[in-house]
Amino acid sequence: MDKQLNEFLKKMAQNSSHISSSAYDTAWAAWLYPEAMDWLLGAQHPDGSWGAELEYYHDRVITTLAAIIAITANRGDLEASKKVSAGLKYLEKAIPRLNEDVYETVGFELLLPGLLTIAQIQGQGVDALVQRFGSSNLLAPTKEKLELVRRAIYSREVPVGFSLEFLGFEQLRESEKRAQSEGRKSPIEQLRSSNGSIHDSPAATAFADVALKSTAGRGYLNMLKTRYGGMMPAFAPFELFESAWAIHHLSLGTDITRLDAARPFIDQLKRAWKPKGLSFSSNLAFADLDDTALAFRLLHLFGEKVDPAGLEYFEAEKHFRCYPLERNISIDVHLHIIHALRDAHEFPRREEMLAKAVNALRSQPTKDFITDKWHVSPYYSTGHAIVALTGLADEFVEKHVAWLLKTQREDGSWTYYPGLPKAAIEETTYAVMGLQALYEHKKDGALLDRIEKGIAYLEKHYTCPEELPRLWITKILYNPYHIVESAVLAVFAQYERLKSRG
Numbered sequence: 001m002d003k004q005l006n007e008f009l010k011k012m013a014q015n016s017s018h019i020s021s022s023a024y025d026t027a028w029a030a031w032l033y034p035e036a037m038d039w040l041l042g043a044q045h046p047d048g049s050w051g052a053e054l055e056y057y058h059d060r061v062i063t064t065l066a067a068i069i070a071i072t073a074n075r076g077d078l079e080a081s082k083k084v085s086a087g088l089k090y091l092e093k094a095i096p097r098l099n100e101d102v103y104e105t106v107g108f109e110l111l112l113p114g115l116l117t118i119a120q121i122q123g124q125g126v127d128a129l130v131q132r133f134g135s136s137n138l139l140a141p142t143k144e145k146l147e148l149v150r151r152a153i154y155s156r157e158v159p160v161g162f163s164l165e166f167l168g169f170e171q172l173r174e175s176e177k178r179a180q181s182e183g184r185k186s187p188i189e190q191l192r193s194s195n196g197s198i199h200d201s202p203a204a205t206a207f208a209d210v211a212l213k214s215t216a217g218r219g220y221l222n223m224l225k226t227r228y229g230g231m232m233p234a235f236a237p238f239e240l241f242e243s244a245w246a247i248h249h250l251s252l253g254t255d256i257t258r259l260d261a262a263r264p265f266i267d268q269l270k271r272a273w274k275p276k277g278l279s280f281s282s283n284l285a286f287a288d289l290d291d292t293a294l295a296f297r298l299l300h301l302f303g304e305k306v307d308p309a310g311l312e313y314f315e316a317e318k319h320f321r322c323y324p325l326e327r328n329i330s331i332d333v334h335l336h337i338i339h340a341l342r343d344a345h346e347f348p349r350r351e352e353m354l355a356k357a358v359n360a361l362r363s364q365p366t367k368d369f370i371t372d373k374w375h376v377s378p379y380y381s382t383g384h385a386i387v388a389l390t391g392l393a394d395e396f397v398e399k400h401v402a403w404l405l406k407t408q409r410e411d412g413s414w415t416y417y418p419g420l421p422k423a424a425i426e427e428t429t430y431a432v433m434g435l436q437a438l439y440e441h442k443k444d445g446a447l448l449d450r451i452e453k454g455i456a457y458l459e460k461h462y463t464c465p466e467e468l469p470r471l472w473i474t475k476i477l478y479n480p481y482h483i484v485e486s487a488v489l490a491v492f493a494q495y496e497r498l499k500s501r502g
Contacts, residue, residue, distance in 0.1 A: 001254065001492065001493045001496050002254065002258065002259060004489070005250055005254060005259055005261075005489060005493065006259050006260060006261040007261075008250075008485065008486070008489055009246075009250075009259065009261035009262055009265070010261050012242070012243075012246060012482045013261070013264060013265075015482075016237065016239050016242060017233075017236045017237040017238050017239055017242060018242070018480070018481040018482050019228075019233045019234065019235075019236060019238070019478060019479065019480055019481060020233070020234075020466075020470050020478050020479040020481070021228060021229075021231035021232065021233060022063075022202070022203075022231070022232055022233055022234040022476055022478060023040065023043050023050045023051055023052075023063050023066075023067065023476075024050075024051070024059075024062060024063040024066050024067075024203060024234070024475060024476045025201070025202040025203040025206075025232035025233065025234055025476075026039060026040055026043075026202075026231045026232045027040055027050070027063065027066035027067045027069070027070045027203075028066060028070065028165065028202065028203040028206035028207055028210075028232070029202060029206050029221060029225070029232045030070045030071075030074065031070055031073065031074060031206060031210045032206055032209060032210065032218070032221065033221075033225060033230075035225075035230045036225075036230060036231070036232070037070070037071070037074060037075065039230060039231055040067055040070065040071070041071070041075075041079070041080065041083060044067070044083055044086070044087070045060075047086075047090055048064070048083075048086030048087050048088075048089055048090035049063070049064045049087065049090040049094065050063045050064050050066075050067040050087070051063035051064065051476065051477070052469065052470040052476065052477035052478075053420060053421075053469040053470060054376065054417060054420050054423070054469055054470070054471070054477060056101055056105075056376055056477055057094045057095075057097050057098045057100060057101050058098060058101050058104050058105040058108050059105060059476045059477045060090070060094055061091060061094050061095055061098065061112065062105065062108065062111055062112065062115065062475065062476060063476055064087045064090055064091060064094075065091065065112075065115040065116065065119060066115060066203070067083075067087060068084050068087045068088065068119060068124060069115065069118050069119055069122065069124075071083060071084055072084055072119075072122050072124060073122065084124075088124065088125055088126070091126070091129060092128075092129065095129060101376070102371040102376055102378065102416075103371055103372065103373045103376070103473065104373070105473055105474070105475055105476060105477075106162070106163070106373070106473065106474050106475050107162065107163030107166065107475055108475075109327075110146070110149075110163055110166035111163055111165070111166045111475065113166075114165065114166030114167065114168055115165075115166075116129060116130050117130075117168055118168050118169070121168075121170075149325055152324075152325060153167070153187075154175070154187040154188070154190060154191045155191070156190070156191055156193070156199075156284075156285035156286065157285055157286050157324070158286055158323070158324045158325050159199060159286050159288075159323050159324075160325065161191045161198050161199045161201075161204060162198075162199040162200075162201045162204060162235075162475075163201075163204065163475060164191070164198055164199075164201070164204040164207060164208065165203055165204055165207035169207075169210070169211040172188070172207075172208065172211045172212065173211055173212065175187050175188075176188065176212060188208050188212065188216075189216070192216065192217070193283045193284065193285075194283060195219075195220050195223075195237075195283050196216060196217050196218075196219045196220035197217060197220040197283065198217065199235075199284060200235050200236060200237060200238070200280075200281050200283055200284060201235055201475075202220075202221060202224055202232040202233065202234075202235070202236070203232075203475065205217035205220055205221060206221060206232075209221070224236060233478070234474045234475060234476055234478040235280070235474060237281050237283065238280045238281050238480070239268070239281060239282065240268070240269065240272055240278055240279065240280055240281055240282060240291055240295070241280035241281070241291050241480070241483075242480060242482050242483060243265040243268055243269060244269060244291050244294040244295045244298060245291075245294060245480070245483045245486070246265075246482050246483050246485075246486035247262055247265050247266070247298050247486075248294045248297065248298060249483070249486040249487045249489075249490040250262070250486055250489065250490050250493070251298065251301060251490075252387060252433065252436075252437070252490045252494060253489070253490035253491060253492070253493030253494035253497065254490075254493045254494075254497065256298075256301065257301065257302055263302075266298060266299065266302045266304065269295045269298060269299060270299060270304050270306070272295075273295065273299070273306050273307075273310065274287065274310070275307060275309055275310060275313070276309075276310060276313045277289065277291070277292030277295070277296075277310035277311070277313060277314070278291055278292055278295055278310075279291060286323065286324065287310070287313070287314075288322050288323050289311070289314040289320055289321065289322045289323075289333045289336070289337060290322055290330070290332065290333050290336055290374070292310050292311065292314070293311065293333070293336040293337045293339070293340040294336055294339075294340065296308070296310065296311060296340045296344075297336075297339055297340035297343075297344075300340075300343065300344050301343070308344070308347050308349075311337065311340070311341075311353070312349070312353075314333075314337075315353070315356070318356065318359070318360060318363070319334070319356070319357075319360035319363075320333060320334060320337055320356070320357060320360065321333075328373065329360065329364075330372055330373055330374065331361065331364060331370055331371075331372040331381055331385075332372045332373075332374055332375075332381055332384060334357045334358075334360050334361050335361075335381070335384050335385050335387075335388040335389070336384075336388070337353070337357050338354060338357045338358065338388045338389065338392065339387070339388040341353055341354050341357075342354070342388075342392065354392075358389075358392070358393050358396070361385075361389075361393075361396060362396065366399070368399050368400065368402070368403040368406075369381075369382045369400060369403050370382045370385050370400065373473060374472065374473050375471060375472055375473060376416075376417075376471050376472075376473060376477065377415075377416050377417070377423070377426070377427045377430070377471055378416055379404075379414050379415075379416060379427040379428075379430045379431050380426075380427070380430045380471070382400045382403065382404065382430070382431075382434065383404075383429075383430030383431050383432075383433045383434035384430065384433075384434070385397055385400055385434070386400060386401060386404075386433075386434030386435070386437055386438055387433060387434055387437040390437050390438050390440075390441045391441050397438075400434075401434075401435075401438060404431050404434060404435060404450075405450060408431070408450060408453065408454070409424075411457055412428070412453030412454050412455075412456050412457035413425075413427075413428045413454070413457045413461075414427050414428050414431040414454070415427045415428070420469055421469070422461070422467060422468050422469060423468075423469050423471065424457075424461075425458065425461055425462050425468055425488075426468050426471055426484055426487070426488075427471075428454050428457055428458060429458065429484075429487045429488050429491055430487065431454060432451055432454040432455060432458070432491045432495075433487065433490065433491050433494070435447055435450055435451050435454070436451055436491060436494045436495065436498065439451060439498065440498070448498070451495065451498075452495075454491075455491070455492070455495050458488065458491070458492070459492075462488055464485070465479065465481040465482070465484040465485040465488075466479075466481055468484060
């Protein structure tokens with residue numbers, strides 16, 4: 001199995017930032033590239049929406065709005081008009097159903113009103129939608145978020161600029177004019193990264209070029225257009241996120257330090273480490289705790305010494321933040337910092353920080369499963385919780401284990417979305433991952449039987465990550481292919497290890 005894992009890592013090194021396409025970001029690029037517009041016109045779902053395979057309303061609403069806005073502004077033919085009309089009808093149905101999703105998408109509370117305002121200015125028939133939105137409880141988180149981010153919109157130190165398009169064209173132009181008249185540096189240029197992007201977001205970068213009639217982001221967008229076959233990803237590059245998560249997953253299934261091909265990724269993470277941790281890409285000035293925690297764990301695993309203050313930077317009074325100006329705490333972030341600290345015995349504040357993270361988890365509403373803001377499947381967070389907490393807070397995961405055992409299907413799989421083809425492959429991977437960690441802790445034959453059924457399902461149905469639906473959450477849904485593949489390979493490697501031990 002080690003040979004297969006080494007080959008996977010070599011493949012990842014040659015094809016970094018491997019990710020699914022995003023109709024949302026391609027819609028913004030369609031203002032600038034005719035081929036992106038052609039792709040967008042052909043990507044509409046039969047129900048009138050645009051977005052991922054799963055009808056996840058936050059994803060579909062944001063993407064459909066962006067598509068409608070782009071098509072209206074750039075195409076006036078009958079075919080385009082019909083597509084816009086079908087999209088508007090979909091929005092009427094979908095917006096009232098947003099609360100059916102397990103979690104909102106990133107920046108949704110800013111993007112929805114922002115995009116609706118742009119559509120209103122265009123003369124689209126969204127007045128009824130705006131009225132409904134304005135009178136609903138969706139407006140409360142928007143006001144709360146605006147209060148948090150108002151003074152940090154153009155800062156590279158916080159991630160608000162990742163969703164810059166929420167401002168709308170006129171507000172961005174006014175900010176630029178005001179700065180020019182006051183002799184200040186352009187707000188958008190102080191936000192721009194060295195690669196020409198706005199926070200590695202194709203949508204935000206294209207929005208700024210369109211709003212300001214600029215070409216400053218065109219080099220970045222041209223690079224993505226070439227790299228991803230004319231379409232845009234949800235974000236790129238993301239080499240640190242990809243490296244940290246893929247190596248982390250593989251480390252759950254094997255002694256990762258024995259894999260020669262892993263070392264370059266560890267060196268990459270070490271070079272990127274800063275006093276405040278690291279982000280999903282070395283282009284970015286802000287850090288996040290998810291990537292920082294996993295990088296810390298891996299560097300420690302490989303015997304590399306890094307300043308643990310990178311973890312302390314994210315510490316709040318009773319919990320840990322994933323990002324500055326975060327509105328809701330992340331369960332997954334707390335699981336990852338617990339995993340990072342479990343083996344870091346020499347860290348002076350280890351016990352104190354572990355206790356804070358575990359207590360933060362205990363303070364959250366209790367359910368049989370865990371949902372969080374980075375993945376649409378409860379099996380993702382629930383499986384990772386069992387991995388991180390088994391042997392440390394067993395009472396916390398007991399009900400989650402019971403839920404896994406209760407919800408395994410006859411064919412050995414698990415899924416929260418039975419109507420979505422192939423979703424069960426990735427979801428089963430995380431369920432098996434959790435049960436394998438539990439079996440390592442207490443050898444239970446009944447658990448092994450459940451694991452073997454899950455492995456048999458994966459062996460029968462898994463082919464490659466590119467065939468799996470988009471289940472990860474950013475502004476829209478996406479699939480980080482190498483990370484998903486690393487999880488599947490990890491459970492196969494872990495199963496081989498369990499069987500070899502008897």
